[in-house]
Amino acid sequence: MPWFTACVGLLAVVAAVVLALSGHGEVAVAVGAVGVAVAGTGGLRVTVNVRR
Structure with a gap:
């Protein structure tokens, strides 16, 4: 199910x-934190940095 974590x-x-x-x-x-947590369990890591 790697496609699910990537999506x-x-x-x-x-x-x-x-x-x-x-x-x-x-x-x-x-x-972004939720996305990183979900993707981190599937081997894909996404980091979101939000700057104002």
């Missing part, structure tokens, strides 16, 4: 970027 990681990154650009930085960090 969840990609979705989390896209959601975090959209939320960060719309001014919801705190929520973007939380979504």
